[in-house]
Every structure is written in structure tokens, then in C-alpha cells.
Amino acid sequence: MTSTTSGPLLRIAGLSSGYGRVGVLEGISIDVDPHEIVVILGPNGAGKTTLLNSVSGVARPTAGSIAFEGRDITGMRPEQVVRLGITHCPEGRQIFQRLTVEENLVAAHIGRGGKSFEALRAEVFELFPVLKERRNGMASRMSGGQQQMLAIGRALMA
Ligand SMILES: Nc1ncnc2c1ncn2[C@@H]1O[C@H](COP(=O)(O)OP(=O)(O)O)[C@@H](O)[C@H]1O
Numbered sequence: 001m002t003s004t005t006s007g008p009l010l011r012i013a014g015l016s017s018g019y020g021r022v023g024v025l026e027g028i029s030i031d032v033d034p035h036e037i038v039v040i041l042g043p044n045g046a047g048k049t050t051l052l053n054s055v056s057g058v059a060r061p062t063a064g065s066i067a068f069e070g071r072d073i074t075g076m077r078p079e080q081v082v083r084l085g086i087t088h089c090p091e092g093r094q095i096f097q098r099l100t101v102e103e104n105l106v107a108a109h110i111g112r113g114g115k116s117f118e119a120l121r122a123e124v125f126e127l128f129p130v131l132k133e134r135r136n137g138m139a140s141r142m143s144g145g146q147q148q149m150l151a152i153g154r155a156l157m158a
């Protein structure tokens, strides 16, 4: 990811968010710098997924802001957020079970700019060779771990 500003890659400031009228997060602030990996720890129901859902546009912020590369993305829809280069690799895989491995990767690449499908697929296959071996097999026929590889591969394609 090339950063166009000198500030943090991702800046979450005073974020409150939830689902409809159900408030979950209140006043969360986190900065993520370029090349930094940030881990969020907490018990079940603490709001970790809701935080990520707020960044990817699935949950709706009610206060505060989220900025990516200096650009305000607060309240953007998921399909807009993903085109800026933010991908949410969901818990529980959520791959398309009735599509092949390759078809899952094709679906993930739809609408993206930048790198070609072939170039990205080569990167994913290098990272997870088993996906190349199983490319024409149904996603549902793979093991849990292999399906997780596909979920990560799909996120990288997007
Ligand atoms: N789709 C939803 N609609 C309403 N409430 C939700 C939804 N998803 C999660 N919640 C609630 O939000 C709170 C935080 O959940 P979540 O962010 O999934 O926690 P974590 O990922 O840390 O386990 C919980 O009280 C949960 O019941």
C-alpha cells in the first residue's frame, strides 16, 4: 500500500458505532501507521468485529471519524471502502461454498482496479500452493484450513 500522506494509514478517532439503534462502540480511537500491525484483543462480545465492520462499512458509525490515507471514509458503503484497498477477511471464512476455488477468486477481483486478475492469482497461488492444486474443485470440498486459505486469498484478490 503506498501512502499518499505522512500521517497514519488508518486513523479511528472518537468512534461510536453499532447496528441500527443498538450502540456497541463508544469513543474508540486507534491509529495504524504504514507497515504496522495492530492486534485488537478482548472477550467475546467486546466489539472487536463491530470495530472492523465499522471500518469496512458494514456497521454504521454514529459519532467520530475513520480516515484512510488521510481521506475521510466514515459511513462509506462497503463496496466503496474495498475499492480504496481495505479488505475485511471475515471470521468463519464465508467463502462461496458452491463455487470453485478459482471462481471464488474471480468473484473477489470483480470491480477492482490496479493489478490484473492473473497477476494477483499468481501471488495467491504462490502463497497457498494448495489453492492452485484445487483451483477447479468446489470450495465446499476443501478442509477447514484450506477454506481459510481461500478466504485470505480472496481478501488479497480484492
Ligand atoms: N448484527 C448485529 N446486530 C445487533 N447487535 C450485534 C450484531 N452483531 C453484534 N452485535 C452485538 O454487538 C456486541 C459486540 O459484538 P461483536 O462486535 O461481534 O464482538 P466480538 O467480535 O468482540 O466478539 C455484542 O453485544 C453483540 O451482541
Ligand SMILES: [Mg+2]
Binding pocket: 048, 049, 050, 091
Ligand atoms: Mg468477533
